[in-house]
Amino acid sequence: MTDGNATTPWVPSEADDRSVTSQITGLVLDRPTSRTWMVGLFVGLVGLNVLLVSIGWLFAFGVGVWGINIPVGWGLAIVNFVWWIGIGHAGTLISAILLLLKQDWRNSINRFAEAMTLFAVACAGLYPLLHLGRPQFFYWLIPYPATTTVWPQFRSPLMWDFFAVGTYGTVSLIFWYLGMIPDLSTMRDRASNRLVARCYGVLCLGWRNSVQHWMHYRTAYLILAGLATPLVISVHTTVSWDFSVSIVGAWHSTVFPPYFVGGAIFCGFAMVLVISIPMRRFYHLENLITVRHLDNMAKIMLAAGLTVSYGYLMDAWVAWYKNEPFDSYIYSNRFGGPYAACYWGLVFCNCLLPQLLWSPWIRRNAIALFVISLVINVGMWLERFIIISLSLHRDYLPSDWAMYIPTVWDWLLYAGTFGLFLTLMLLFVRLLPPISISEVRELIHQSKEPSE
């Protein structure tokens, strides 16, 4: 256990297998559809429609409906892509890395964190496709033996990106699904409606809880965790290569991979908190997602926040140390240029405000943590905006300098992905066990056995 003052257990001492199972399955099977959920879903569907309309508009007129231009060829689409991908980090990190590190407290948060990862990757995955000038030809990025005998450019980071995100999405999906199979069988067994039971039955692939099943399952899960672990690092590293491999002054930097991964963990955990805090309140899961969980996640966030702050500091220091006009201008433009408010906003959101997390009281205060997490998400968005769009707006030749002002279609597409995310998230908590039943039960058993 990392937590030194671990006085409260990860699961309440009075909880047993039966109570946990009925609490979690009850969320889906017994609880009537709440009004709040319906309102939430309505908002989500409105957002989803906004997404569809903005995609339709985009396809009808082209990427010119956005504010991108020459020199700023990448705008909100890529900013949001990186942002969503970053958010998608926490789930696999929690599931895989913490699993391998035997951090048992992850067991009650990994399921919805993984779901969040999947949905965030789904939102992120839209953008690289949509941002293409000719999205109908996206498949040309895939190396397939075309009759033209033309292959993709394997030196292009976008190619790598395509594989990194694709692999990450696939592995995350399998990992999430595999982890859910025992729970799906529990759902099947507890469903009173025959049709519902059938559905869960099909989804759980005939899981019968036999020891053999469990043996194979545990091995597969561990192997997948082993596979997913490098992916957590690789996906955002590869995303960062889109920038650091290029020649653009503010992009061409070796610090990008660790700094991007740190940032991704930072905003991923922030997003997990943004989701778990309301969820534990609405679904009365305070007993399973305890204050200690929040505290732990806040600590990780603080550590990641310090990492990114170090990254910002080093980036600026290197720019100054190099004493090279192009690089030093980038920073003077960030500090005092037309978008300086974004930069100082970033410093406030990502560097200054997270320092409050040194205080245990703040770490254990759900509302404060919720607000800080939201602010961190904004800060990380600003970071991507500054890195991606604002590095382009004033590059080598002053004659090309221009402003990038996102249009309403830029923003609507972003809002639309929130709709997609919210809809998927709400459907998930309504239809699937949002907390891993089997793993919480495992936690109960462990806590009742004498520890090592």
Place this chain on the structure above:
Amino acid sequence: MLQREFPPEASSFPEGSRRSFLKLMSASLALAGATGCDIRQPQEKIFASWRRGADELAGVPNEYTTAMDFAGSAIGLVVQTRDGRPIKIEGNSLHPTSRGATGVFAQAATLDLYDPDRPRTPTRRGQLVSLGRVRESMASLRTQCDADRGAGLRILVERSTSPTVQRLLDRVTSRWPRARWMVHEPFGQDGLNQAGMLRFRSGDRPLTPVYDFSQASVVVSIDMDFLAARGHPACYIRQFSDARRVVGNQDRDASGMVRLYHLGPTPTLTSSKADHSLAVTRATTTLVLRELARRLGAGPKLPQATLPAEHQDWLQRVTQDLQQAGRDGLVCVGTDQPAETHALAHAINDRLTSTGRGVRWISSVQIHPQQAGSDTDALARLAADLSAGDAQSLLLLGGDPIGNADPELRLSEAIRKAEFSLALADHENETTSVSQWTVPRSHFLEKWSDARGHDGTASIVQPMIRPLYQSLGEIDLLATLVEDAETAYAAVRKTWRERLGDGENDERWRRALADGVIANTEFAAVESDATTNGSVEDAVASASSQDVDSDTTLEVVVRPDPTIWDGRFINNAWLQELPKPLSHVVWDNAAWIAPADARRIGLKSGDMAAMQAGAHTVEIPVWIAPGHAEGSVTVFAGYGKPTAGRVGRDTGFDVRPLTWLKPAARAAIRIQPTGNTHSLVSTQHHFAMEGRHLARSGTLRSLRENPQDPEFAHPPSPLPEASLYPPWPNEGHRWGMSIDLTACVGCSACVIACQAENNIPVVGKQQCDMNREMHWIRVDTYFQGSPEHPEKTLHQPVPCMHCEHAPCEVVCPVAATNHSDEGLNQMIYNRCVGTRYCSNNCPYKVRRFNFLDFAQDFIDQPVMELLSNPEVTIRSRGVMEKCTFCVQRIEQAKIAAQLHDRTLVDGDIRTACQSACPAQAIRFGDLNDPQSKVTAAHEHPLCYGLLEELNTKPRTKYLAEVTNPSTTREAFGDPPASNDRQPGEPDD
């Protein structure tokens, strides 16, 4: 030939809808393809230029010579046609005004030809009529004139140099002595004409100076923007650049390069190239020039003027230099200057004895009526005639006289009352709205005419295509009127019968058409009678000049717009979207004002200012122009036309009331902010180099100190040596380009040439505002020094650099941009999916993206389809594009060489930008050819690569600019100083 089997009238289409016309047109083109013989060629036999031998063949480009008559002289052109469609214009190297180059207007002429908004049919009182009816009306006018000896006939013609127009108009006045004709041009040259007449006491015929800058060692430009490739002959740029360039100019090296001084209120391309530019108001310009004349002894009786120290300094340098230069010194004067200024300048030239060497006087090449009169008075005299009832029949040939006329003249009411009025017009305008008859005017690419170059050299204007619509030229109309139904062709042949014979295949005629010039037709210099000094002081005494000094009144200088001129190109989208020199504003005109004046009055760029012009108030947005003279404001005319077509409608601001003012009234105009703002769109937002070594420049002195490695061309900066990738194989051709910044004057002819050659779409003002203009080559402008007095203005054309280590190539995920085996960085449009990563990774930002369906016009407007170059793909939405080094021209030249079983030689391939460049600043060729000019340029010590520290290894390289400031006191620091401030940055 098929075309000769059709009687003349068969060429005009029956009246009908545009759609049916276009169907017919496409059918005719299809037929052309089927028969291998183009039926849209003119009926009369036309002759291909000396460059090609064969007649028109389907699919094979052909070239014909012609000339474009503009701004008082004609430029000889070679027009490339495809299946009978003129698609690209080049300069005619045999023509003295062109010498192979063109200005921006000639380059954009093809777009005017295919302008979908051109009127298509003659009308009478709004009803469509046939051309036959127009000819009948001319016949009845002839009968009437024969009866009353032309008493009621008045003809107003646009400025022209056509000997045939002159002949026909002279014939009008000789046949009908009571008829009158006059020339109308909104931007006249009264001052020049008066001065010439004053100086030579020449009486009947105005005289014009013809300059030769190539021999000069010191040039003083008195507000003459001769380096703009617009209102002045393109050859002046060539002469100046030849006298200025360092690379490829061995024979001039001994005498050194020409030094340029500039005096005048408005920052222009000429002032930006000047070694010492003094920005003063028009009034002060005259004062300074008087003092110069006095000091040089050209006007000894002139009173000594008291001038501020800065002016004294400038004067001292000029005086000293001109005295030293003697007959190699030259003072040239802008055509719109008052007579006094011209008189003073020419007195100085006489004193320097550069008359006859740097400047010679010839009879004006423009048409001129027997009864002399000023250009600007023409409308007043016409109005007077009309209101007196003397004029009953009116022919308004070209231009928009009503639109340009002061409404106080009540010209439109008077014309409405006339018995007969006919307007020949390129576009619907205010003149066509009041005249009874309107006749579409044929474009110069579809009519027979003739024209004279700036030195008098005559050319036959040869059509390449039969009129697209039911249109006529001036010569058609005049010949029908006075020569009893002759065609323009016959009239032109008649003018030149003595010299060129009259047989259809006469060798002399054939040669004139193939060469594009009629040999030995330049005018001889008029001998000076050397009685000048008295007249100079007369001129000065007669002119009044007061220096106005007040807080809210400024002197107003009205200039034709640098891209749409007096408004005649307002419907030309290429020109509308061509960034205006120095400001880079597109699609709008503005009032240029000095930074200090703007501060004092409280104006920023884009603020609307109101100017009181007589009874009218002119409202126009302000643009803060670095280097503008304080106390003066420059207003560009031509915009705000109420009757423009789809392109020009609602663009810019009407400043005509300012042009109606007498010159004296323009000396003090009240100017106030209105509180409103207007979105002025500029394609460049930042004009300071921020201490980067981009456009490099240094003095001749520092070059001489270290000729092998001048520091300004190679400032200390670590150049990378290693690369991750192996070098490309160095075999076969290795195309490269060199751009000489000493020669480049920033005229932007290359931009339009590239646009015409490569089917580059226009995007409109709003998309330009979003930084999405599509030009493949742009001309960057940088100012050094303070905004009030920029020490240096630099122009840098930036096409694709075709880097050896192209950053764009490695990042494209689908390999849509790659390296050809000849080193071209090429774009495969079909493969592009539009990630725009290549553009992000291009440090030069020369890649252009089709954010929207910009090329739609080529498809939506069938007539525009005729314009497109079939060798260049039209790019669809979502595709990246960029400069290709005109790969189609490279391939054509290779094929031609192969057909003739020879190897390519240097000069076989000329890119569109290179070929248009009046300064010959662009060299293109094979870097593997040790003899090629581009290799020599790349090996020159002045050569540098833009951003070469990034290890992109650009194939397009620059030759650093060398300036030649006076060494009396070193005025300019060597390397770009780090103190360059930001002269106006609208994006913050």
